[in-house]
Amino acid sequence: MRGTFAYLGALLATNLRAGFARPRAALAQLVLMCVNNLVFFIVWMLYFDRFPDLRGWGREDVALLYGITAFGFGFMVAVAGGIRDVARTIVDGGLDVHLGRPRHPLPSLLMSRSIPSGIGDMASAPILWLWLGGKGVVDLPLLILLSLAGGLVMAATVVIAQCAVFWWPRLLRLAEQFWEIVLMITVYPQHVFGPAIRLVLFTLLPVAFIAQMPVEAIREADPLKALSVIVAAVFYGALTVVVFDRGLKRYASGSRIVVNR
Amino acid sequence: MSEIARTLDAALAFLRLGWREAAADRFGLLGRVLLYSLPVLIFGAIWRATPLAGSGHDAEQLTWYVVITEAVIFAPGFVFREIEEDIRTGAIESALTRPLAYGLARVAEEAGGTLFRLACLGVYGAILARVMTGVLPIPASAVPALALAMAIGAMLALLFQVAIGFLTAWVGTPAPAYWIWQKVMFVIGGLFLPLTLYPDWIREAGIATPFAALLYHPASLALDASPQAILGVLGWQVFWLAVAAVSVTAIATAATRRFIREGV
Numbered sequence: 001m002r003g004t005f006a007y008l009g010a011l012l013a014t015n016l017r018a019g020f021a022r023p024r025a026a027l028a029q030l031v032l033m034c035v036n037n038l039v040f041f042i043v044w045m046l047y048f049d050r051f052p053d054l055r056g057w058g059r060e061d062v063a064l065l066y067g068i069t070a071f072g073f074g075f076m077v078a079v080a081g082g083i084r085d086v087a088r089t090i091v092d093g094g095l096d097v098h099l100g101r102p103r104h105p106l107p108s109l110l111m112s113r114s115i116p117s118g119i120g121d122m123a124s125a126p127i128l129w130l131w132l133g134g135k136g137v138v139d140l141p142l143l144i145l146l147s148l149a150g151g152l153v154m155a156a157t158v159v160i161a162q163c164a165v166f167w168w169p170r171l172l173r174l175a176e177q178f179w180e181i182v183l184m185i186t187v188y189p190q191h192v193f194g195p196a197i198r199l200v201l202f203t204l205l206p207v208a209f210i211a212q213m214p215v216e217a218i219r220e221a222d223p224l225k226a227l228s229v230i231v232a233a234v235f236y237g238a239l240t241v242v243v244f245d246r247g248l249k250r251y252a253s254g255s256r257i258v259v260n261r
Numbered sequence: 262m263s264e265i266a267r268t269l270d271a272a273l274a275f276l277r278l279g280w281r282e283a284a285a286d287r288f289g290l291l292g293r294v295l296l297y298s299l300p301v302l303i304f305g306a307i308w309r310a311t312p313l314a315g316s317g318h319d320a321e322q323l324t325w326y327v328v329i330t331e332a333v334i335f336a337p338g339f340v341f342r343e344i345e346e347d348i349r350t351g352a353i354e355s356a357l358t359r360p361l362a363y364g365l366a367r368v369a370e371e372a373g374g375t376l377f378r379l380a381c382l383g384v385y386g387a388i389l390a391r392v393m394t395g396v397l398p399i400p401a402s403a404v405p406a407l408a409l410a411m412a413i414g415a416m417l418a419l420l421f422q423v424a425i426g427f428l429t430a431w432v433g434t435p436a437p438a439y440w441i442w443q444k445v446m447f448v449i450g451g452l453f454l455p456l457t458l459y460p461d462w463i464r465e466a467g468i469a470t471p472f473a474a475l476l477y478h479p480a481s482l483a484l485d486a487s488p489q490a491i492l493g494v495l496g497w498q499v500f501w502l503a504v505a506a507v508s509v510t511a512i513a514t515a516a517t518r519r520f521i522r523e524g525v
Binding site: 184 | 286288289291292293295296299300303304306307309310311312313316433434436437440441443444445447448452453454458459460463
């Protein structure tokens, strides 16, 4: 177990060094992503300035939702930026590089790069929570915990969907766009939907666990809802490994020879 | 054949090529249609859940508004990334030696793809909005003007992206500039909240910007499609399209000079 953590730590450190190889460009991306998130929230400020209530939700709730999504997504791409390229790597035969290592290929595939702007996403979250969401510093540990669990559900959902190319390589473009689909649903309140759509969002496409359920857990101070997010993270994380391993049996090598300097 | 006619002929060939490429990419189109459906469904639900009494609009009108703004946003794709890739990989070098300017060829090809996707999303969006709302808020006589306004909006979005793509020549990676531009467009352009619902001072300032010409003006025809409104919308759009065309030409020319002087 200690060896696994050391391996993951080394992967992360290497990726962060690579991501910040051009520090000024990385820092600019980081700052601008943070600004970008805050600029987008102006739309919601204008909305709630005009309509103070969205079926029981106010500006503070949407700020929590947006912050939780930003933190979870930011952590995901900063630590495991390879998530977005899973389908492409499989179709191009690029898995060979990861299969040759003495570990399960999934961690090295997901952690094959780091996207510095993710840290900018994470940095915008406390501003949204503390300034616009009306929360205090004491709430930060729970917000961070639920954001990380939500980020794991997001990562799992995106990876499972991209694994579809093991069976149907022609779905590559669709699989590549899937993370945008997940992100797009996550950043908007889902309590406005009817029961049928909400059922889908809690099961087949479990985006409700990424940010909606964490916000409901915090709004209602409901430990069961908070626990359900953690359980969902564990369940969908494990499901990802199962689906990936099943798909791997159908993988045909790209016969790729890569020289890493 | 004159020089201008030859240039136009070549640009038209690129436009047709872009249209055919977009038509051949069926799974890409399917993904885009799926992606496009989401904000329409989400904002449709949000507007139905919003207490709109006294706002001057109803949920049906505002759902149609979002159908139009999202179609304009989704049609162009991410051309700035392709230009960035051409510059970073040096592929632009060979393109610069061709008789048709790289920027014009790129705009023409992407315009073909954009118009194809806009047509698909427009028809699909109209069906979706009709099913969701049960109404058609735009009179049939205003549909050609709406189609033209949407096309101009999408072309404006495309030209902005081309300009951002050429920024690679100076800033290395244009993605942060794109993010900021996109979010300012969402806010000032009125992506899902029409400018008529903004505080007065923002509305008055925003309505004259290119962001409004891109999103709010075409979509405002779902709120008011009177002949005067149509004239106002097209007036603003043609003005900003001309400004954008001149600006993009200047940026592309400056970038090309830089490549010739300093290399890619």
